[in-house]
Amino acid sequence: MDFIDQLRVLSTRIGSTKALIQTEEATKNAMVMPFIQALGYNVFDPLEVTPELVADVGTKKGEKVDYAILREGKPIMLFECKKAGAELNINHAGQLFRYFHVTEARFGVLTNGLVYRFFTDLEQPNKMDEKPFFEFNILDFNERDVEELKKFAKTAFDLETILTTANDLKYTRAIQTRLAEWMINPSEEFVRLVSGDLLGNRRFTPAIKDQFTLITKRAFEQLLGERINERLKGAMAPESVTVSEPVVVAQPAASSQASTSSQDEPQVVTSPEELEAFHTIRALVRNLVPSKRVVMRDAQSYCAILLDDNNRKPVCRLRFNNTQKLRLGLFNATKDEEQFSLESIDDIHKFAEQLRATVSSYLAPIGN
Template sequence: MDFIDELRLLATRISTTRDMVSTEEATKNSMIMPMIKLLGYDPFNPLEVTPELIADVGTKKGEKVDYAVLRDGKPIMLFECKKSGADLHINHAGQLFRYFHVTEARFGVLTNGLVYKFFTDLEQPNKMDEKPFFEFNILEFRERDVAELKKFAKSKFDLDIILATANELKYTRAIQARLSEWVTQPSEDFVRLVSSDLLGSRRFTPAIRDQFTALTKRAFEQLIGARINERLKGAMTAETVSIASVASLPAAVSVTNAQESATNVAPVTEIAGLINTSPEELEAFHSMRAILRDVVPSKRLFMRDAQSYCAILLDDNNRKPVARLRFNNTQRLRLGLFGINKEEEVVDLSCVDDIFNHADRLKTTLAFLLSAGDAVAK
């Protein structure tokens, strides 16, 4: 059974039994321990999960964090649990703050069995941030949320990969939340900002404010509708793309020259106002950098977004495609893979994290591009 299917089963069970769970202990047993187990950690094995971990902090003795998930005998995640439906305000995470400071764990989780808030130390080393970089709601999640949660699974856990995207994820989601508020209820300051150039010398009276608040909401709706339509058009546009065949060329002939002879290479183009790089595309880009960092420095990999696909390029050269992200159809994530002397092969992804299943293929493509470049240099 796939990870997402197991999550759905747990969500179904929790939704039908949540009204029967009224204490913190019951929440731990029926909601939180199953989630920890779903992530691949055995809650009954003290080498993997330690309940009520004790780590004295200063003058405070005997305090306990509810669960510590261990790796190689050291804590990597700390869980502080509240009863089902309880408020998860940061003021209720005092013990989590203290234990984060005195253990080697880089992630703290505050949960009531329904919502899981993940924290780390992005603002100041070894001090847990006051705002989570990721939240997961077991009763209301999307595929991209599952992809983020899956990174914490035992089989996928990679500290560097999670931290590489945590900062971007935190602020991207915060900006999205603010923009979402402005879409439905533009603040007066925002309306003043967008209308300032339009009003000229006219005063921003209450009547003007009401008029431009309505206009701003309408403009947002129309802009979002237009973007959706463009994405749908891009998803339905048939494309034939390939990298140049080099089988019949001498070894010293460059990939650049070979590709110039191809007739069906689709260049990456950008059309102002129609390009919208999504969080999934950014996450995929950082995942590829993590996969390929032992082949080339990360700074040599670039992302160039286009209307119908997002290209991952070596040295920002569209004649050196490593892969293509075909994520513009939000209901279907697809990855374009390149091979020597082959057209682009498009594969489906159940989530962004599935890119790691194609790590060997990506490394092979990159190695070919690098070796071809070396041949030219000689």
């Protein structure tokens, strides 16, 4: 099984059991140890993974770090664990800071079983940074995240390779966070920057600020939609195919008339809203199936989201033709459609469990 498939299996299991995990010890057993195992380290070999590694740090005697991954008898990675879902911040990493200073490990990992934050010493040698350079969410990851995580796997671990890319990762993540904030709420300085050459000699008045803030947000949204559209071209081709509906056989006498009618029908156009929704749905079910198995087929009346490009496996329907009234069609066990109104594309997240349940129903072995 490929590394990414192992992570998907683990993600599915953790997603379905995380509500039952109430203690730190249960988190370590049910979440963290399987994660370390997925990286290729034998959690049952104390020469490779040592639980509760003890070291005297200054005046503190007998302190323990939850797990230390060893190579040739020396720690290379330290794990500090909190209970599932607990808040993670730098105040929870005290033991990691101290252990990082007195051991040869160059990487510290703070985790709550769901999110794994990786630290090293980019700012000052032998002193763990206060900000992680990489973060991995077992319930929400993409292929790029997996490629970065794979560098910590036993078969691929190379200290110099990771440290070489760690600095870029840290600042890339910081810039992405800043850009994401500006997409939602552009700062005045950013609006001034992007509008400066466009205003000419006009003063940057409050009215101009409000106008160009809206324009900047709209430009971000349109640019993102265009980029998504470009990436999806070739991965899907718009087709006028309905989902799980009876096949209608055309009458011979009406064949020429039907042909003429089809030529007069308008072309199917996939809207940015449909593309954004498709991208969102793919992300929501990514822990169950690879993204490429979730396919869009756009039609005149609605846009169908299918598993494996199979109209017998409808995931949902996007009824966005009236952009003032977005509706999401979900299917029950008998494939009857029930429609729900959406205030925005983000509302699709409210139906994540139903979408995952629908996809899961197509993955169940026949006869179960």
